[in-house]
Amino acid sequence: MRDVTAGSEAILELLPLVFADPGEARARAEHVLRSGPSPLDGSVAHQVLGIWQRDFGDLRIALRHLRRARDLAARAESADREADVLATLGVALVHAGRTRQGLASFERGVARGSGHTRARVLYRRAYVWWVLGRHREALEDVRRALPVLRQAADDIWTARALTLRATVHLALGAVDRAVADFTAAERLWDTTGQEHDKADAVESRGLAAFRSGDIPAALRLLDEAEERYAKLGTPTYNLSIRRCEVLRAAGLAPEALAEADAAIAELDRIGGQSTRKAELLLAASWAARSAGDAHTAIARAAVAVRLFAAQRRTWWETHARLVLIEARVAAGRRSGRMVADAAAVAERLASFGSPAAPEASLLAGRIALALGWTADAERHLAVAARSRYGGPPPARVTGWAAQALRARAAGSRRGVLEACRRGLDVLDDHRMTLGASELRAHATAQGAELAALAQEVSLAQGSARRLLAWSERWRATVLSAPPTRPPDDPALLSGLTAYREIAARAEAARMEGRPVPALEREQRRLEREVRSRSRHMGGAAAGAGYRFDVDRLLDRLGDGRLVELVVVDGRVHVLLCGQGRVRRFAGGSLDRAVAEAGHVQAALRRLAHPGAEARLPLVEEAGRRLQEVLLAGAVPHLGSGPVVIVPPGALHQVPWALLPALRERVLSVSPSAGSWLRARETEPPPRGRPVLVRGPGLATGGAEVPELAGRYGTATVLEDDEARVPRVLAELDGAGLAHLAAHGTFRADSPLFSALRMADGPLIVHDFERLARSPYRIILSSCETARLASVGADELLGVVTALLPLGTAGVVASSAPVNDAAVVPLMLALHKGLDAGLSLAEALRDARAALPGDALHQATGWAFAAFGAA
Known part of the structure; x- marks a missing residue:
């Protein structure tokens, strides 16, 4: 923590300096020790080095310096100097896991110190109480210290005490009190030169924003704090712990796990604080559990429990036990003992005032339900359900999930649906506060259970219409409203430009066979920067989301049919919408459908190259098998009009035109019925112009573009050096029709960096989101x-889904590798249909029929699909 004490005036400057400029303070302290100082000055210098090593280096070295500082203070016969060092030593001992020794050091420090010095000792002991999770003791010591520090006009230590009290309030869920203390502390920090403390203050405000439910602000403030720490050259273990919590809540659990594991490895390398390691292990276990990796969660949580127990940190140990039980349940373990353990954890968390208590009660209720212990389940779920009316969104969702499970156990279908509706409303409002489409998509995972419960009840009721409404309730919500348009942030624009340049250089180096590791490292760094800045954007006001209307959908379909595939408990259900009604047909196993779709994708990849003609009958047979699993008894009822397919996320790569019943139809695909309806009602822009773009490196050179340019006459044509991202975006904005012949790259690891290759580098999804209106x-x-x-729950991220909420009513794109030469005649035929006034789906059907009948051209036609409704 923070330290200052009595000693000669010059040497005393080193103590505040260690938190203003840690590196400079360390260098000066080492210089003092080389000059043969007095015991008093030597004590201060060793204390400074001990603080530096404790917070930024090797804890074993820190303890050696601090014990030497204590001995020198005793030799100098300065009680206040000795008391101050004893407090610093106490913090270090607790961080080393030697809790009993650390608290004993504080007892001696409080006894030796007086007045102002004793207040500083009490503040540091309050910090240790917070580390140990003993929040009431922490608040009591801060209460005793603050008046003395204020009376002494000690702004630095007063600000530290206020910051600590705010942090304790956050741990207890008292967000308003915490914000008031952070605000008061920040006013004091503005009067000091304590740069490390100021970075701490920014980090703390990030935590307060998170506890208030503002994830974009939390991420922005934590990133700002990291930049400040980087300028000071100090490690950021505590920041990593806090960012892991925010990332996990934002649905970015794999990122949180990676950050926690990297911080643990670095802490082990330097011999850093045992307390921080335990906290990072807890963060890692939480992240692993959220990411669906139960075994990693169990391993990390078990070690965290042991460390916290050895450190006598009961508050932390109890939270680690909660994660451990949750992970064991996720791994398939259930027993009566686990119900008792979860209930005991819930009771202890409630006694601590922890916001996690309802989660533990919900866990106990879930396990009891699985064992058939309905009375026990009701008792625990009733406790968890109390949180549904207050607190941050996750706590309220926990409460509504508990209420839904209570209703299901009681046999009240109506109660289940009401609880699911209320819980998803909470998440809807929360989701709309997020500006980045990535965060909106991931946030839906928190509502997956509620949506699934509502689907189960709707299916049991036998109402296909209700099953459709509930399936749409939490599907493709990221498309329900445009993402917040990125601000004209110079740093973000600069980052995008730099990313494009580095990516282009890396691609050129690969093509020339030159090594690219350094360029790839820089590219990844710039990706992280762009991704971080895009996540800082806030969203619209709560309640601004889109509401799906079944009657409007049926009215807009006319003589067409919409087939929504819904997965309930691993089985596909076919909801056929049309002729004013919704009908349900039973499909097959989702696992089987996914496996068949994978076989088809692999076969299409091979058919994209000459010489694979013998595989065509196998692909067609796979299409028949897919139809059997996915459409089943609905096929005879598809009618003769257009068909819209709405698949679940797991089946988005199915080449739907390959299915026999769909092969010669006007066919389009949509991520949800709601997104199709919005596309159907999207008006084309006035005076929308055609834009043709030809990127570099195509095998055919984008041979269709010159012919299309002649056909459209007034089209804007961008090729060669003119096909640069800024110019392309400027022309695409508000265009009526755009044709982009450019290499595409899909990034499964980071879909918003999926790209089209332009003359100056990749045109990525983040670029498209800067459009005021994407092409119709x-x-x-x-x-x-x-x-x-x-x-998320059932969200899709990529180029197509980036365009649909931005004003694009229809997209034609491919879901598989295609042969460039075979694409040219398909594209020319497609545009011929558009020129004749056909929709994209109609023109694509006719274009497929016009292709030669060989395997190469047939596979190319099947790889393309029309998305949307234009």
């Missing part, structure tokens, strides 16, 4: 431009 119709003629990543 857009045709992407290259490979895999329709590939999407499934995230």
Whole structure:
């Protein structure tokens, strides 16, 4: 923590300096020791080095310096100097896991110190109480210290005490009190030069924003704090712990796990604080559990429990036990003992005032339900359900989930649906506060259980219409409203430009066979920067989301049919919408459908190259098997009009035109019925112009573009050096029709960096989101431009889904690798249909029929699909 004490005036400057400029303070302290100082000055110098090593280096070295500082203070016969060092030593001992020795050091420090010095000792002991999770003791010591520090006009230590009290309030869920203390502390920090303390203050405000439910602000403030720490050259273990918590809540658990594990490895390397390691292990276990990796969560949580127990940190140990039980349940373990353990954890967390208590009660109720212990389950779920009316969104969702489970156990279908509706409303409001489409998509994972419960009840009721409404309630919500348009942030724009330049250089180096590790490292760094800045954007006001209307959908369909595939408990259900009603047909196993779709994708990849003609009958047979699993008894009822397919995220790569019943139809695909309806009602822009873009490196050179330019006459044509991202974006904004012949790259690891290759580098999804209005119709003629990543509950991220909420009513793109030469005749035929006034789906059907009948051209036609409704 923070330290200052009595000693000669010059040497005393080193103590505040260690938190203003740690590196400079360390260098000066080492210089003092080399000069043969007096015991008093030597004590201060060793204390400074001990603080530096304790917070930024090797804890074993820190303890050696601090014990030497204590001995020198005793030799100098300065009681206040000795008391101050004893407090610093106490903090270090607790961080080393030697809790009993640390508290004993504080007892001696409080006894030796007086007045102002004793107040500083009490403040540091309050910090230790917070580390140990003993919040009431922490608040009591701060209460005793603050008046003395204020009376002494000690702004630095007063600000530290206020910051600590605010942090304790946050741990107890008292966000308003915490914000008031942070605000008061920040006013004091503005009067000092304590740069490390100021970084701490920014980090703390990030935590307060998170506890208030403002994830974009939390991420922005934590990133700002990291930049400040980087300038000071200090490690950021505590920041990593806090960011892990925010990332996990934002649905970015894999990132949180990676950050926690990296921080643990670095802490082990330098011999750092045992307390921080335990906290990082807890963060890692929470992240692993949220990421679905139960075994990693169990391993990390078990070690964290042991460390916290050895450190006598009961508050932390109890939270680690909660994660450990949750992970064991996720791994399939259930027993009566686990019900008792979860209930005991819930009771202890409630006694601490921890916001996690309802989560533990919900866990006990879940396990009891699985064992058939309905009375025990009701008792625990009733406690968890109390949180549904107050607190941050996750706590309220926990409460509504508990209420839904109570209603299901009681046999009240109506109660289940009401609880699910209320819980998803909470998440809807929360989701709309997020500006970045990535965060919106991931946030839906928190509502997956509620949506699934509502689907189960709707299915049991036998109402296909209700099952459709509930399936739409939490599907493709990221498309329900445009993402917040990125601000004209110079740093973000600069980052995008730098990313594009580095990516282009890396691609050129690969093509020339030159090594690219350094360029790839820089590219990844810039990706992180762009991703971070995009997450800082806030969203619209609560309640601004889109509401799905079944009657409006049925009215807009006309003589067409919409087929929504819904997965309940691993089985596919076919909801056929049309002729004023919704009908349900039973499909097959989702696992079987996913496996068949994977076989088809692999076969299409091979058919994209000459010489694979013998595989065509196998692909067609796979299409028949897929139809059997996915459409089943609905096929005879598809009618003769257009068909819209709405698949779940797991089946977004199915080449739907390959299915026999759909092969010769006007066919389009949509992520949800609601997004199709919005596309259907999207008006084309006035005076929308055609734009044709030809990127570099295509095998055919984008041979269709010159012919299309002649056909459209007034089209804007961008090629060669003119096909640069800024110019392309400027022309695409508000265009009526855009055709982009450019290499596509799909990034499964980071779908918003999926790209089209332009003359100056990649045009990525983040770039498209800067458009005021994307083209009304857009045709992407290259490979895999329709590939999407499934995230959250049932969300899809990629180029296509980035365009649909921005004003694009229809997209043609491919979900598989295609042969460039075979694409040219398909694209020319497609545009011929558009020129005749056909929709994208109609023109694509006719274009497929016009292709030669060989395997190469047939596979190319099947790889492309029309998305939306234009």
